[in-house]
Amino acid sequence: MLAMRRQADVLITLFFFIIVVSLFPLGVGPEMNILRAIAPGVLWVAALLASMLSLGRLFSIDYMDGTLEQLLISPSPLFLLVLGKMVSHWLVSGLPLVLMAPILGIQYDLSMEALSVLTLSLLIGTPILSLIGAIGAALTLGVRGGGVLVSLLVLPLYIPILIFGAGAVEASAAGLGYDAHFSLLGAFLLVSLVFAPWAAAASLRISME
Amino acid sequence: MIWNSWSDFFNMGGYGLYVWGSYLVTFMCVIGEILIAKRRARTLRQQLSLTKESILRERKDEATS
């Protein structure tokens, strides 16, 4: 219902991700050993930035045309509607990255196992990015300099996800166990699934006053 | 007393640069913060008294006219 979005948005986020990831080999040089070592971090940071790039548009269009007001006075619980928004943001900006990541990982000469761990970590991690990011997007609605502000607010909060997401891939590349990383990522996902829609709903009410 | 002379004190056993570098910047920050807050307080009071004066003047004008 709420996932009606222009296709261009999906493509912009996806191309941003691809370009950022492809820039690194050009900047660092084609040394396969180095590339393999930095691959998890690069892919994760790129996913983080790509997901953040589209946060600005999460609520702002609805804010401009008045749909957000209707959302706030809808008889259905606001946090459910916000959760729907978050899910649609993930479907548009998270899922394509997850699907694209293994292909880009090949550019970095990652092993088959590392590739699957990378995809799985992104699959668990990117929803958290959408969930937390929505809080920042809701808080900065209609604020001047909102786009930069979102990154300032949201990026520090993304750090644990980045660490464990990239950490899982590195651990698997080093032949270590990565179950702990996944269980922690999963725990973050559950916690943010419970609290983020609620916090974002409260933020929306604050921003609309 | 630990220090034999002032130069000894400033030298800090060879670590003078680091010790004084830390302390200097800290105190500069602290003093800067105080000054900014003080200046803000002063300008706020000035603005308030200005608006107040203008209100009083308006009232006087109304009374005379």
Add this chain to the structure above:
Amino acid sequence: MLTATNLECVRGGHVLFTDLNFSVKSGELLQIHGPNGSGKTSLLRMLCGLTQPNTGKITWNDSNIRSLGEQYYSSLTYLGHMIGIKDDLTAIENLSISCALAGLEVDNKMALDALQQIGLKGRENLLARVLSQGQRRRVSLARLLLVKTKLWILDEPLTALDVTAIKLIKEKLEWFLAQGGMVILTTHQDIDISAAAIHHLHLN
């Protein structure tokens, strides 16, 4: 019954209105007058629970709208300044989405009927971006033909509408008031609507 007591609104440091008291009962219409910037929209947003009043309270059937929450929203329809029409959707999609948000299941036929009634026959499947300002306004007003709420709060519903559309809306409002509905609206135009009681509220 919607009752407002002692409402005060402060925007950007100065008081827009204070000590505002009124109540709207079943079948009554409240028209709010006032120049631009007098707080008409702020008042309407307050009545919707979008903004909290600085002081005072708003009650719906004797309970505060803050504590009622979604229960209050299910008996309220608000058409704001910004009409909530998305350029990338067709007229009929816009209508069904806004109805779905209001918790109303609308099938295609009902939506088509409503759009035809409001004078958009043949334009149901056009993208909203090719519609004129008045036509977009009509799409948003079409929701009034479908909802089953008790209280309508309308912010300048008649802007950009032509004479026939205004007449249509007037008739709809009269019908709604006769059914026992309540309407609160702002408008610059004088409208002669027959209702059980018409209150006027002047803000300045």
Add this chain to the structure above:
Amino acid sequence: MSINWYKYAAPSSFYFLAGKLIPFFTVLAVILLVAGLYIGFFVAPTDFQQGEAYRIIFIHVPAAWMSMFLYVVMAFWAGIGLAFNTRLSSMFATAIAPTGALFTFIALWTGAWWGKPMWGTWWVWDARLTSELILLFLYIGFMSLQAAIDDPRRADKAGAVIALVGVVNIPIIYFSVQWWNTLHQGASVSVMQSPKMATAMLVGMLVMVLAAWMYSIALILLRARNIILERESHTSWVAELKETTR
């Protein structure tokens, strides 16, 4: 002794109370600062491992403690302001943020100047350092969000949400970074502290912590007074204020 707390919860009476308290805390801060520096530089002995460089501890540790503590206090007041819609507590949170950010910066700065002679590097990506850096980002985020919003009530509430989210995140960040770091390098660099701190060192440090406390309180009260004046400029008590102060 019974104090009417509600009376002081009104910005106007708090304004006058704070005005009376500021000189008191300022004097205390100066006395403690002088005493702390005296103990730090003239009483505390030279550390046998670190030489004189350890004397940075007298500002580093108080600053680091204050930076974390002030964040929690800020989030607490912001949360109270959000939950009970009390203006004064939100103003307090806004007043705390710059001082907290300043202490965070000082902790990072002095840490770097201490790390260079001791570890041979200005910066290591160690759990403590990284989370302190993120703390600085959180402070800056809070302040810039509030600065970007024109309506003070919205600024208060929006700031409160981000402060509360941040307070939940700090322990998570700390532990995640710690874990991340130990995964990378088995023996990370650790602060080489002498096994037992000399009493004079400890006393000096604690006195400096108290001085930092008093300084923070004085400055926060000063800033809170500014914010009150700014926000309440349209009220009658501020208009009457001029007669009494001039």
